[in-house]
Amino acid sequence: MTKIGENISIASHENMQMNGMQKLSVTLGILGLFILVLSLFNVNFPNKEIWLATAIALILVGVITYANKTYLNQPAGIKNNGVWHTNFTNKGTLAWMTGIVLTSFYVVLYWYPQYLGLNQEGGKNTGIVAFFDPLSLILNGKAATQWFVYGTLYTVAILGLGYKFILKYRHNKYQLVRTLSVMFFQLGFAFLIPEILEKLNPEKAYFAKDLKNMWPLNYYFFNDWHLKSMLEGGNLGMFMLIFGIAMIFIISPILTYFYGKRWYCSWVCGCGGLAETAGDSFRHLSSKSTISWKIERWMIHSVLVFSFIMTIAVIFTFLSDNPQMSFITKDQFIFGIVIFLALFTIVLYVFKRKDMDTDAIYTMLSLVAIIIISLLLNYFSGKQNILFLDSNSLREWYGFAIGAAFSGVVGVGFYPILGNRVWCRFGCPMAAILGLQQRLFSRFRITTNGGQCISCGNCSTYCEMGIDVRSYAQKGENIVRSSCVGCGICSAVCPRGVLKLENNSVSGRINANEILLGNDVDLLDLINNK
């Protein structure tokens, strides 16, 4: 009477052998990539547009078929089987190889675009850059650049692997909506709209047209060439300038107040978008040790200060060099910054010092003091280098070290080794600012559900930001951390329904219990309220 059927779920587990369809889909994807590689080596494709379309289609079809075959033949639910057993997702050879390929790609992209076929003398492109010409001509009316190639591949990655992510978490509507959002913002705001706007304004010098890519993530926003391009960029340029500034000072603080920094980091941002989709397979690799947390806090805030100083310096230079183009004088700017910093620090100290660690307060106070003193010193001694440093070299160093090396080479190149949010966690100045707002003035928190936690550790393991979620959950304490990007995966993987991302009143947001719900009511009161 044995009714044990043949096992039909060979494909249903990630740590098992791939089935035929999965192998076929991987082959399709690799074929697509192979065409791109061939173009890199200047293989002369006739009908480039057809070959380009074929390559992109093959990649997308490969990813989609693979995702269908992997997830749709089994019940919806958490799909982490074998994550730590699989070479690719557990820092094995394949992971290292992928890391090396990605890293080299970024090195070439940033510093040696000629190897991708970019003609830096302005002549005709070759290689993979030229291969993307047909699409570039359609979208922005110009020949492709290495950035166009990168943007296209980036968008393909977010769309294809976003689809995979949606199938993987299809039982969880928060993940569904959030992923559709990052896919939408990447395709529309980061890719199509800027390219089309470029086409509509062909004669204007380049300035960033991605509305959501705000300073300081877009570190060159206040650089002199960029300010000039915007100021000379007609209505669109002026709009981008005003909207960009409004984003920094008005829109983003308001949204962060209501929803936490997740509105940006895991719903809108392109870096976050890639991390959540393409990087999802590596989210568990982030380090959860307290040491990493310490390094994270020092590093990310140092980058924030660096970007802040760099920006003050370049704006000062711009105002000195182009007084006729500016709304404000350099005097007003310097005193404005000094007043802003002083006010900001005083307000923070007066109202929020209880929410901050002592070392954070001291660091903040001394940093602000140093910045103000050096600003004033330099200003009154009539120097051009407003912060003792040459704004040009500051800018170049920032662009090299943070803009390219950190965010690209390390940030994405090291996905398979360090996890998918290395940049967001250790380096992104935008995340640092939004994080401060989230920690100090936001309605967002992750609520823990009474005494239901069993300390299993799924939440901590799958936190891409390296937050030890469990350490809060097992104490019944809400999670209010500046680094939390609100991806919601901790809540998704929790087997006992303990975690919920919520926006609620600010008071009582941070709670600390010694005795958890479920025990003696009197004991609870006695200990927790003493």
Place this chain on the structure above:
Amino acid sequence: MEHIVIIGNGIAGVTLARHIRKKSESKITIVSNENEFFFSRTALMYVFMGHMKFEHTQPYENDFWKKNKIELTLGQVIQVVPSAKEIILANDKKISYDKLVLATGSKPNKFGWPGEELKGVTGLYHKKDLESLEKWSVNANRAVIVGGGLIGIELAEMLRSRDIQVTLLVREKSFWAGILPFDESQMINRHIVEHNIDLRLETNLVEILSDESGNAKGVVTDKGEIILCDIVGLTAGVSPNIDFLKNSGIELGKGIKVDRFLETNIKDIYAIGDCAEQRVAIGERTVVEAVWYTGRMMGETLSQTLSGIPTAYNPGNWFNSAKFLDIEYQTYGWVLAKPKEYEAQFYWEHQQGKKAIRISFDKSNRTFLGINTFGIRMRHEFFDKVLTEKKTVEYVIENLLKANFDPEFFTSHHKEIQKQFYKQFDSFKTA
């Protein structure tokens, strides 16, 4: 300085140690023979399935214990000598104590089945069980699991994740039928089958067969059937791990008998967690409660007593949770599989059969008694308050949305549930 010795570094013992350390400077020693550092036993399954590494099951970093001056000793306690106030380890080491706490947990039940000691036969409780499974699963094609409860279904899920075919023998008519009412239990049955697990209801193990070299090669069921397999999982419940106390003078029943202050018949010796047995049952609770949460709560309570504030163990409203493959389960208050005569039950199931709730209430005064939820997360705080304040079932039905703890954007079924409730219990509404 007072020396508190705790035997066992599970959730009960470790919670106790942490809380004592917050209040006092007593010397604390935890003795364990399983692993040097505390880990979450409930997470062992995720290590096998590759969701986590073993290190991830450890809630505290390794230097936590030193920092908090909690001494960890690895060793098997073979004897407790109350007259000398000392314990003796297998390596003849003696540790003397001022206060002794027994938090030794459970061991898987075995009922004297022929072949239960063969190679390839294991429970799922200890870290070493996991290591055995790891070893055996490499070449295994089929496993038979005996026991239709929480651990049985977890073991089934684990083995399926390695593509091992699983037959699950359930003694009852339906999965976990002693606890789950019929409808929910049926729903879980269907879900088990959906995961390609061969579910055999009302089937008992008779014998485990051995090959020439002492490995399990199959089982014989009470239906006379032989099922060949490489692994046999024995998951028919657990019982207190107390064998080493037999001649110690400590009063034993099923577990270690304790009073409401968690003290045994011998002064300065206490027992908490799975191994403790209440002399008198507390409310609807069983005298031995092998549940993570009660272990933790006993640890929290005893820490008060051992820090000089004598405190009786007084667990609040009952709650529990589990996950059956992909279906999450939570329960608050009491929903009995066989309703008492004063009890009425309301059941709603989602049309796709992956979500359900059952609410139990008192027929006479409509007091809410408890809820089972499947695939819907509920707020512990809400139901704890409702139970304490003895709110009515209507209050709960009206506030289902407030009680909900699902992630944002999840479909809320509260309207559908409300509608069905009032249709079914109209007389109550108008009464």
